[in-house]
Amino acid sequence: MISALKRFLIGRPLKSNELGEQKLNKTKALAILSSDALSSVAYGPEQILIVLVTIGAAAFWYSIPIAVGVLILLTALILSYRQIIFAYPHGGGAYVVSKNNLGVNPGLIAGGSLLVDYILTVAVSVSAGTDAITSAFPTLHKFNVEIAIVFVILITILNLRGVTESASILAYPVYLFVFALFILIGVGIYNILTGGVSPELHPKIGTPVTGISLFILLRAFASGSSALTGVEAISNAIPNFKDPAPNNASKTLMMMGALLAILFSGIIYLAYYYGITPRAEVTVVSQIAEETFGRNFMYFFIQGTTALILILAANTGYSAFPLLAVNLAKDKFIPRMFLIRGDRLGYSNGIIILAVTSIILIIAFQAETEHLIPLYAIGVFIPFTLSQTGMIVKWIREKPQGWLPKLIINTIGAMISFIVTMMFFLTKFSQVWSVLVFLPIILFVFYRIRKHYEAVGDQLRLTTCEPLMAIEGNVLIVPVAGMTNVVANSINYAKSLSQDQIIAVYVSFERDDEKNFEEKWKKWQPDVRLVTLHSHYRSIINPLTKFVDTIEHKASDANYRVTVIIPQFIPKKGWHNILHNQSSLLIRASLLFRRNVIITTVPYHLKK
């Protein structure tokens, strides 16, 4: 039944050689990998104005030079990541670049930040999108957490169905959002050019503003830079592209950069020209839409697609997280299970872990995740800085043909990323300090896991092990609970394995019963030795374990192995299990995990 439900939700399993069909073309890839970056247009410009409004509306003209700064940073990042794509065509992004060029620790810092960041992406963007939807239907507002969780589950199922299928569905809302914003910006600029908007609404660029400081400007710039999160996702997900993957990924990246630049500058410009002031209840984009169209169909269309893209921004996390996890798991820093492809060839364990952890975050923060945004931004700019620095080292070290312009691009990228990172620490320390606590913990866990895997590897490797001692023989212990067909079955099996060294063990709770049992046994199985143990405390396991220990001690001296043969009822129906004391399971668990004995389970399938 569970298996049928699984088939219904995620579809039939795919063969390994169908992997090629699960690759993305550029249109679909752009949709699912840029949803995070593009969605930031919905809040990035607003973040700049929220900082400037603390000085006064006169300071709003500063949004224009700040936006220029953000665009320069965007250009540097896009060009740098384009180079990373070609240099590391197997994906892995910041983690692989930093690890290969700067060393393991910088690599793990980049990888660890991004892992956490993708979880934050999912939690933050789904919460924001849910909030946008329930703002329109206030009665639903108290169900924010539940609705957000349902969205996470829906996106998870889509992703478990496979990357192409989720891309086919998710492409529509992403392109609708881009289309809606293009119309908004187009109509807005047309209105301005035809004089439909009063130029009195905004302060002139260059107007002197009292109270403005470099600190405020840097803070506004850092806030605006949060619109650039998600830019690195494509470099992590190169293996999902159709061949030639690096070329396709690079073209998609350029396209994303262009769209992001146009939408970001368009929104900033309209906000400036309309003289829009950020308000708690209405977003900046919503105000611009209302100014441009009034409350007609287009207004609601823009509101709707904006809410949708905020939720779908989560999908970027779903595309990038599992692939980053594969890279970390290959290097043994996280559990091996992240390497396994699921029925639909996606890395389903990564997808499920991402879903579970982000649902936990949504519940923990009651779907109010706005104050996680700076944390989430710094979690991207740390890997940005590290990967650009890694590329600098690479160019200097390898000096391939035409390396100088490449070096310059990465140097500019690294410098600006580093400055933004520092700005976050300087201007928003109260919101980002926890990254300084979490990152060392994550690194510690990574190293502990790696250490365990290496220790296991050492113990398993044939060459490094002392040669195995030959096994001289076996002692077979059969715990018996009575004289039944089940016991006969186990004793028969024991006899078929070895003619001597079979010991039947009977644990008795009452003295009177022992003699009687021994006599009956002698008649029934005269050739099998019976040992009777008395249990004062009505436990089967304690006396049995002690007895097995004694035997094992003697046996190992003589290079004999001890096997305990346990009969196990398999009832016909699941609920019957509660009618049987599960002694077999308890005995098995207590012997197997603590003693050096082999456990053989002989099933006895009940027919009725």
Next chain:
Amino acid sequence: MISALKRFLIGRPLKSNELGEQKLNKTKALAILSSDALSSVAYGPEQILIVLVTIGAAAFWYSIPIAVGVLILLTALILSYRQIIFAYPHGGGAYVVSKNNLGVNPGLIAGGSLLVDYILTVAVSVSAGTDAITSAFPTLHKFNVEIAIVFVILITILNLRGVTESASILAYPVYLFVFALFILIGVGIYNILTGGVSPELHPKIGTPVTGISLFILLRAFASGSSALTGVEAISNAIPNFKDPAPNNASKTLMMMGALLAILFSGIIYLAYYYGITPRAEVTVVSQIAEETFGRNFMYFFIQGTTALILILAANTGYSAFPLLAVNLAKDKFIPRMFLIRGDRLGYSNGIIILAVTSIILIIAFQAETEHLIPLYAIGVFIPFTLSQTGMIVKWIREKPQGWLPKLIINTIGAMISFIVTMMFFLTKFSQVWSVLVFLPIILFVFYRIRKHYEAVGDQLRLTTCEPLMAIEGNVLIVPVAGMTNVVANSINYAKSLSQDQIIAVYVSFERDDEKNFEEKWKKWQPDVRLVTLHSHYRSIINPLTKFVDTIEHKASDANYRVTVIIPQFIPKKGWHNILHNQSSLLIRASLLFRRNVIITTVPYHLKK
């Protein structure tokens, strides 16, 4: 650690031969087995007045004849149960009496009602006691559910420590309550005799009342009879008494009857004489105490002991439920686990199941269980009726010396119990109808469980089984994941069991890898046959299961047994388990529960 906590909470394990020290003397037995019956004095009289108040205060004098009726019923029940104790000295009460004399179905109806009833006892009395406490501290009122659950857990721990220890602790509050009520009744009657109470407060007995009807009177009688619940508990718990158990139990029962009669008639009389009207916020006992003492120390003493005894009434359920369950489990109507004595020689599974189910009830009803009281009362009067009827049949059938007076007592008991049962159905159908749904379901479950145990017994019995076929030989299948020390260990073990018929199975996910692996294997283990299976869907279990099926099919034709030898990592630390894909467990589960193959687990204990 868990084991240390268990030791701390319930004490060291007891040896089976210490059972004698766990028996109760009369004083302790009276305390823990009569707490339910005695606590009903706190609400029984009130129940009568609540019905009469619907006619008017003038009708209150009817409480006196109704109380006389209840006392007659009490006398009949006590005498009848005294006879049951001597006739069935091994306990079991209504279940055993009805089953032996009336047949299995009446027995199961009595047993099933009582099982459910003891769960209701715990839920209802703890909820009522908690409510009495939090009424005194209104800020705690919203934590009623949590506080009630804590009380259930405390009583459970006490009972898991053993019956004598819980009796030693619980005896104090029970006797304090009896003592407090004796003072109350004594002082009250003294006041009346010395003329300290105006005789104007109450209507004269015999005052004509308009609107009174037989229906109302019967309803009031039925409500008052709910004070008799718990009378049957002693007959269930005879095995807990010191020898001579039946004599001690019978004396305890008579003592309980006397106490109950005195307290019940005292409270009814004072309530009548003081002209007390039942009120929602203040209980009748509390009003009597206030009239008698004013709000001084005695008033609060009575309130406090009343709250305590309501909670401790639950303990009667804890004493009777496990012993009733033992009787049902011996007859195979409920799971065998109820027969197992725990570390402290109590039937701990019964105690724990009772705790869990009553906590579920408390949560489900949010600790507001008043409307469960009629259900709980009818659940006692059905077994009352059945057991008395059973005794009638017994006397008529066996005709022992002096049987006629015994027959008369049981006949009166049976008749009154039957009438009360019918009154509940007639006057409170809306609250008790569910018993007509639950009892058939419970009987159905009892029979299903019995049928399963009988079917298992048939299949296990040596005589009824076709003789086992001799095992001609064994095929040993070793799934291998690579060429490691773990695999070498398993192969070595297989070789020590049988020199031929060992098949190593390798499941490969990629075609390229197969040839390579086969060649390496030939060099490493030239004498062990390797079969390589290709898995299209990246599952190890599916191809392996199919292969095992094929082998098993062939093997069973030749009377060979198939054993699958699975290596299992045992990491040094618990958390390491999440770093390993638990394929061994999955393979084991899917083969053992669905196929007829033997599973051998070879542990490989990791040292680091």
